Amino acid sequence: MRRIAAVCAVALVGGMVVTPSAVAKPPAGACNSADPGMQTVSTMPWAQRTFDPRRAVWPHSTGRGVVVAVVGSGVDADHPQLRGAVLRGTDFHFEGSLPGNFDCDSQGTAVASLIAARPRAGVGFAGLAPGAEVLPVRVSDRSATAFGPGEQVTSRHVASGIRYAAEQGADVIAVTLASSHSIARVRDAVEYARKRDAVVVAAVGGADDEGAGASYPAGYPGVLGVAAVNYRGTLDQSRVSPHTDVVAPGADVLAAARERGHNYYSGSEFAAGFVAATAALVRAQHPTMKAGKVVQRILATADPSRGLGYGKGMVNPHRALTDKLVDDDPVPLAAMKPRTVDPAYEAAVSWWRRAGSIAMAVTGLLVLGAVLGLVLVPSVRRARRRRWLPSRAAPVSTERVVEAPPDEVFLFPKPPAEQ
Structure with missing residues (x-):
């Protein structure tokens, strides 16, 4: 784990001299229309309440000394909660000598903030691993979740970005884009990064992305594929993919917007930010642990899966550390x-079983005979006394009996007039 030095540079983009800015603005000519800054949100977001990092995570690790590369739209190094946390990086989108520490869109800035945004007084939001550093690798100009044939982001840029991050010594590499097709150059870049002991975390893509659930580089061996869930813990804004290893908050999550403030974002790339932060926490706590063991620990400590598309379940930073x-x-x-x-x-057991069955049958017959005897003996005696003739009921009298009403009964003597 080594710090990557930040330097300034001047680049030529489309025949225009571009000078990096240091006041939260992209270099002149680098963005057609940069997203505006947003208002600061002071309340604590639901994802941070879920993980409770201040009590459950940071007492064990903050990710200090770990470098996390974010392959996406760049990272705004001038955001108040990211100042001092973002290295220079590089820009593969323009293929010049521009750094990667600016952002036109906020996507990369948001993912980076979920990883390493520093806590601020009066602000509930903070990154899960605020001690880590971010290496920005810019491969797209605007918000993008897919790369490959027909997409605005080329597989060559993504592969170059992954290789660059590995060469710079990144301990964790978060790939915010996904492809439905396996592409050889990206597969080779991932293998190169794994050989250099980097933990590779990749988003599985959105629910509207093409393909029958396939997702790369999430589908390559050793890569942690991540899908997004909402505050109920159900899949949201993310495809159901067999390449999902774990899930994390990724629907309506609060994160940093470029320049200043915060905004709400949805997508598996933001869920990948939480998993990359978890990998940074583990690597900081166990500096000698190999990348493969880090991946195994994250998978083994995930909360139980809800079913198809959830992999091993919800990532659990506290359990991953403890x-x-x-x-x-x-x-x-x-x-x-x-x-x-x-x-x-x-043979003896079999004999006793048979004997027991016979004894029970005989006992049942004896009890039945006794009951019948108690019922039949009195009836036989009465029949013998009648010489076995049927008994007859007494004849019913046909004489009509009229009962006279009783004499009048007076409680008091009759009056003299009636006596």
Whole structure:
């Protein structure tokens, strides 16, 4: 983990001399229309409340000493919460000698702020790894989520950006763009970065992107593919892809806007920012841990998956930093020994089972006989007394009986007139 020196440069873009600005503005002639600054939001966003970094994460690691490359639209180094956190980087979009520490669109600035924005008094938003540094790698001019054939961002620029980040010693590389097609030069660049021990994190793309769920470089071996979820924890603004390894907040998340202030963003590229920050936290806590082990730790400590498209589940920075994991391979269980059978014992058990069944049947018959005897014996005795003749009921009298009403009963004596 080494700091990458920042230097100034002068570049030629379209025949125009371009001088980098230091007051939150792109170099003259670099942007047709840069996004305006936004208002500052003081409340704490839902994603930061979910991770609770001040209590659950920063006591263990802030990402200090780790360099995270952001391959996207550039990063505005003059944003108040990113000053001192952004290195010079480079610009592959113009293919000159421009740095990458400016942004026309805010996409790259937003992703970088989710990683390394410094806390400020009175502002609830901050990056998940505020001790890390950001290496901006600019490969697009405006907001872009896809690269490759038919897209405004070429695979050559993306591959060059990944190689450049690895060569500069980036510990984590966050790729904010995705392609539905596997492209050889990008695959080779990812492999090059992995050989240089970089953790590669990639967005899986938006729900409207073409392709049947395929996503690259997320689909390449060793790359952490990230999809976006909303505050309910369900997929949002992100495709369902078999190349998703984990999910993270990426729908209506608050992040820095270029120049100043904050804005709300949605997309898997912003979810990738949280996962890249988690990788930076782990690498700062375990400086000697290899990139492959960092990836394994993030996957092993993710909260349980909700189903197809969620990979291992929601990334959990706290568990990634605090869970005690065993690096050794699982210990195999002892081979099961077959149970030996004693023929004599099995025969005895079988005999007793049969005897028990017979005894139960005999007992049932005896009980039934006793019940029948109690019912039938009195009936037989009465039949014998009648000499087995059927009994008859007493005849019913046909004489009409008229009952006279009772004499009158007086509670008091009759009056003299009636006596």
